[in-house]
Amino acid sequence: MKRSNESHITLAHGxxxxxxxxxxxxxxxxxxxxxxxxxxxxxxxxxxxxAELLFSTDGFTVDPLExxxxxxxxxxxxxxxxxxxVSGATPQYLSLNTFIEEGLEIAQLTRIIKSMGCAAQACGxxxxxxxxxxxxxxxxxxxxxxxxxxxxxxTTQRVAISQIRGDDAIIVSGxxxxxxxxxLLAREQFGLQGELKSDAASVVPITNTLLKFSGLRFMRxxxxxxxxxxxxxxxxxxxxxxxxxxxxxxxxxEVASVCEILGYDPLYLACEGRVVAVIDQTxxxxxxxxxxxxxxxxxxxxxxxxSSHTPYVMLETPLGGQRIVEELEDDPLPRIC
Amino acid sequence: MKRSNESHITLAHGxxxxxxxxxxxxxxxxxxxxxxxxxxxxxxxxxxxxAELLFSTDGFTVDPLExxxxxxxxxxxxxxxxxxxVSGATPQYLSLNTFIEEGLEIAQLTRIIKSMGCAAQACGxxxxxxxxxxxxxxxxxxxxxxxxxxxxxxTTQRVAISQIRGDDAIIVSGxxxxxxxxxLLAREQFGLQGELKSDAASVVPITNTLLKFSGLRFMRxxxxxxxxxxxxxxxxxxxxxxxxxxxxxxxxxEVASVCEILGYDPLYLACEGRVVAVIDQTxxxxxxxxxxxxxxxxxxxxxxxxSSHTPYVMLETPLGGQRIVEELEDDPLPRIC
Numbered sequence: 001m002k003r004s005n006e007s008h009i010t011l012a013h014g015x016x017x018x019x020x021x022x023x024x025x026x027x028x029x030x031x032x033x034x035x036x037x038x039x040x041x042x043x044x045x046x047x048x049x050x051a052e053l054l055f056s057t058d059g060f061t062v063d064p065l066e067x068x069x070x071x072x073x074x075x076x077x078x079x080x081x082x083x084x085x086v087s088g089a090t091p092q093y094l095s096l097n098t099f100i101e102e103g104l105e106i107a108q109l110t111r112i113i114k115s116m117g118c119a120a121q122a123c124g125x126x127x128x129x130x131x132x133x134x135x136x137x138x139x140x141x142x143x144x145x146x147x148x149x150x151x152x153x154x155t156t157q158r159v160a161i162s163q164i165r166g167d168d169a170i171i172v173s174g175x176x177x178x179x180x181x182x183x184l185l186a187r188e189q190f191g192l193q194g195e196l197k198s199d200a201a202s203v204v205p206i207t208n209t210l211l212k213f214s215g216l217r218f219m220r221x222x223x224x225x226x227x228x229x230x231x232x233x234x235x236x237x238x239x240x241x242x243x244x245x246x247x248x249x250x251x252x253x254e255v256a257s258v259c260e261i262l263g264y265d266p267l268y269l270a271c272e273g274r275v276v277a278v279i280d281q282t283x284x285x286x287x288x289x290x291x292x293x294x295x296x297x298x299x300x301x302x303x304x305x306x307s308s309h310t311p312y313v314m315l316e317t318p319l320g321g322q323r324i325v326e327e328l329e330d331d332p333l334p335r336i337c
Numbered sequence: 338m339k340r341s342n343e344s345h346i347t348l349a350h351g352x353x354x355x356x357x358x359x360x361x362x363x364x365x366x367x368x369x370x371x372x373x374x375x376x377x378x379x380x381x382x383x384x385x386x387x388a389e390l391l392f393s394t395d396g397f398t399v400d401p402l403e404x405x406x407x408x409x410x411x412x413x414x415x416x417x418x419x420x421x422x423v424s425g426a427t428p429q430y431l432s433l434n435t436f437i438e439e440g441l442e443i444a445q446l447t448r449i450i451k452s453m454g455c456a457a458q459a460c461g462x463x464x465x466x467x468x469x470x471x472x473x474x475x476x477x478x479x480x481x482x483x484x485x486x487x488x489x490x491x492t493t494q495r496v497a498i499s500q501i502r503g504d505d506a507i508i509v510s511g512x513x514x515x516x517x518x519x520x521l522l523a524r525e526q527f528g529l530q531g532e533l534k535s536d537a538a539s540v541v542p543i544t545n546t547l548l549k550f551s552g553l554r555f556m557r558x559x560x561x562x563x564x565x566x567x568x569x570x571x572x573x574x575x576x577x578x579x580x581x582x583x584x585x586x587x588x589x590x591e592v593a594s595v596c597e598i599l600g601y602d603p604l605y606l607a608c609e610g611r612v613v614a615v616i617d618q619t620x621x622x623x624x625x626x627x628x629x630x631x632x633x634x635x636x637x638x639x640x641x642x643x644s645s646h647t648p649y650v651m652l653e654t655p656l657g658g659q660r661i662v663e664e665l666e667d668d669p670l671p672r673i674c
Contacts, residue, residue, distance in 0.1 A: 009441040014471025027447050028467060031454035032433070036465040044465045046430055046487065053385070057432035057485060059470040093383055095394035096369070097434065097483035104346040110364050117368035128373040128381045129485070130365060133396040134351025135672065139478040146434035148394060148466070148485035150383065335472065 017225055017328030040161060040237060042220065043087035045153070054089035056080055057148040063335040065112060065142050067186035069179075069197030070272070072145055073116030075337060078200050078272055079223065080149040081123045085207040086219040086275060088159045089151030094120065095129035096147055101140030112143065123202045125149070141335075155211050161237045163217040166308045169284035170242070173206045173275040173291055173300045174199060175250040176227050180269030180336050181258050192261070196254045201273035205294050213287050215280025222276050223337050225328050227303075228267040230276045231313045232327045234306070241310030244325070247318045249303045267315075268328055270336045278306065354562055354665035377498060377574060379557065380424035382490070391426035393417055394485040400672040402449060402479050404523035406516075406534030407609070409482055410453030412674060415537050415609055416560065417486040418460045422544040423556040423612060425496045426488030431457065432466040433484055438477030449480065460539045462486070478672075492548050498574045500554040503645045506621035507579070510543045510612040510628055510637045511536060512587040513564050517606030517673050518595050529598070533591045538610035542631050550624050552617025559613050560674050562665050564640075565604040567613045568650045569664045571643070578647030581662070584655045586640045604652075605665055607673045615643065 012019045024039050036044050043056035058079040065072045077094065084091040096116075100109065120127055178199040185194045203221060210216050222230045227249075231242045251259075251266045259266050273296065279287050284302055291297030313325040349356045361376050373381050380393035395416040402409045414431065421428040433453075437446065457464055515536040522531045540558060547553050559567045564586075568579045588596075588603045596603050610633065616624050621639055628634035650662040 007443055009437050009439055009443060009446065009471060011439050011471055011473065014437070014469060020469065024467075024469060027443075027450050028433075028469070031447075031451045032457065032464040032467070034463045034465070036430070036463055037467070039467075041466075046465065048385075048390070048489070053390075053487075055430060055432060055466050055487065057434055057466045057468050059434040059436060059468045059483075061436065061470045061472055093373070093392060095392060095485040096365075097394055097396040097485075099396060099398065099436065099481055099483075100346050100351070102346055102348050106344055106346060106364075109346065110368075113364050114368045120369065126371045126373055127369040128371070128383065129378075129392050129394045130361075130369075130374070130376075131394050131396045131483070132351060132357065132361065132365070133398045133481075134346060134348055135398055135478060135481075136348065138475065141472060141476040144436055144470075144472075144481070146396075146436075146468070146483040148432040148434075150390075150392065150487070152385070 011334050012330050042083040052153040054084050054087050054151045056083040060145040061335045064186050067183045070200035071112050071115050073112035074119040076145040076147045077119035080147040082203045082221045084149050084151035085204045086221050088155045090154045091125045091151040093150045094125050094127045094147050096127050098132045099144040100134045101142050102137040104142050161218050164238050164278050168278045168306045169281050169302050170304045171277045172303050173297050175252045177255045177266035177269035179272040181255045183336050194254050199273040203275050206275045209290050210277050213283045215283035218278040220276050223270050226268040228325050235313050241307045242313040243307045244304035244315045246315050248301050250299050250301050348671050379420040389490040391424050391488045393420040397482040398672045401523050404520045407537035408449050408452050410449035411456040413482040413484045414456035417484040419540045419558045421486050421488035422541045423558050425492045427491045428462045428488040430487045431462050431464045431484050433464050435469045436481040437471045438479050439474040441479050498555050501575050501615050505615045505643045506618050506639050507641045508614045509640050510634050512589045514592045514603035514606035516609040518592045520673050531591050536610040540612050543612045546627050547614050550620045552620035555615040557613050560607050563605040565662050572650050578644045579650040580644045581641035581652045583652050585638050587636050587638050
């Protein structure tokens with residue numbers, strides 16, 4: 001932020017990429033920093049006597065509020081449940097903040113909160129605290145939500161970015177970019193239509209399956225910024241390169257078509273029900289088979305590996321060419337989650 | 338909501354009064370309800386093995402973002418810290434959600450987050466989880482914040498609205514309405530100026546002092562909707578009447594003047610650093626003296642008592658007249674916290 005002499009917030013400060021990282025480290029970490037606050041964590045471990053709790057929070061501004069496969073309410077449950085799950089916790093309790101714009105239709109609010117209740121029940125979590133604010137017309141956009149979640153640590157295993165080793169395998173639990181594309185199609189501005197549904201769902205069955213493998217190093221849900229952003233985080237944090245096989249990355253035909261028409265890359269599109277996992281090479285095939293036995297993991301794939309031989313996040317094309325996967329700079333799709 | 342056949346959200350749904358209660362019970366509790374979710378609690382007790390934790394959340398939309406005596410950042414710390422404190426907990430950890438509007442000046446954001454860091458340090462709490470969303474220009478109002486907090490139960494004593502008895506005394510820890518009035522004066526639209534500062538602060542010293550009294554029944558911080566709204570909550574929940582002595586209620590001259598000019602009643606104006614406490618009559622004087630020894634409690638007062646002889650929240654004027662204190666219907670001041 002200092003380098004570019006910016007004086008006002010832009011949408012790019014919210015895109016999950018480089019400028020957002022600068023905003024967070026130069027303002028939030030600078031003034032709120034403490035030993036427990038780690039911007040690279042989806043959930044933080046809180047030391048209490050006789051218990052290890054995980055705590056996580058997420059905000060939701062998706063536009064439109066309802067889209068094929070979900071809505072802002074179910075998304076606000078799944079988002080925080082998934083942050084706890086990929087951190088190795090069993091999600092238990094959520095708090096809910098609502099910022100409602102004056103003029104929101106009560107029937108729509110009711111549908112969204114009802115959907116939230118169904119999602120919470122399906123995930124086995126309880127909403128136990130809440131606050132509601134109403135803001136004037138023109139000072140919001142229908143509805144913004146925030147959820148904070150508490151989970152109990154489900155494993156003694158250390159699953160963290162620091163555990164990643166030089167030639168670990170990278171697994172993705174299903175096709176990428178469904179959520180981003182489904183939300184995009186639901187926006188009339190693009191004039192496109194389709195049958196695609198968001199992948200928004202709890203990843204607890206996926207993470208519980210992966211946690212059975214002692215070679216599991218790290219899990220993350222590739223939301224804002226997509227799979228590419230998770231891989232860049234790994235690259236930045238470990239110093240290791242990433243070698244991806246383009247042909248191995250599961251992408252639905254409809255997602256590929258929309259990306260081709262609009263010039264997007266599915267690697268940067270948000271998923272809301274997928275996991276990127278890093279696991280010891282020797283256990284990768286067994287973990288993949290275990291995932292593929294789950295309904296939500298039936299299209300899981302090994303998409304590449306860590307590598308000390310490349311200093312980049314690198315994609316190998318089906319014809320054997322290589323291209324660098326750059327870090328996200330400008331947000332292709334704001335308000336996707 | 339059904340009775341009035343409303344179909345869209347109005348500002349009154351956010352005012353802390355009757356219509357907000359209807360919104361919460363008819364939508365939020367209906368679909369998210371569970372044994373732990375109590376809309377009358379400031380913080381919920383979470384049963385974990387070997388520990389009792391309290392969990393609370395609050396959203397902040399104050400306009401303007403900075404005002405004499407505080408800003409939205411320090412308010413977001415104090416608000417959630419205070420909800421935990423009045424529930425009998427020692428606040429420990431906070432999560433933070435920010436919804437930033439495109440175009441916010443980075444210098445202002447920096448001041449606010451810095452102030453937040455100072456407030457957190459002064460309260461002895463750590464911000465350990467966070468999420469940032471940037472929304473388009475015209476879809477927010479500068480900055481909205483939400484904080485969720487975890488505290489450890491600081492007492493074995495049961496401090497709850499259900500503990501209140503027929504002739505308990507009501508204490509307020511300091512002058513009322515300072516926060517509401519200070520924010521109002523900071524809005525240019527009113528064309529008023531003044532020296533008044535918000536009372537926004539941690540109430541932990543107040544609640545720790547009150548918790549030493551075995552006769553303490555209940556504590557609440559009178560934020561949105563003010564002292565009148567807390568008293569109506571007690572009245573509704575216990576079925577007991579409330580008898581207030583107008584002359585005993587501490588109100589600063591400047592707050593009284595502004596209320597006279599604009600036609601407000603200080604009983605409905607928000608405080609952000611005060612406690613309304615209900616305590617056994619026989620311990621009320623001792624508790625009052627203990628509070629008055631604290632800097633923030635030096636203007637504490639016994640303002641009335643519970644009563645089974647009146648079915649209302651009733652105010653006795655200095656001349657011996659009586660008037661009913663009605664429940665808040667339309668919000669005099671939206672976006673005060």
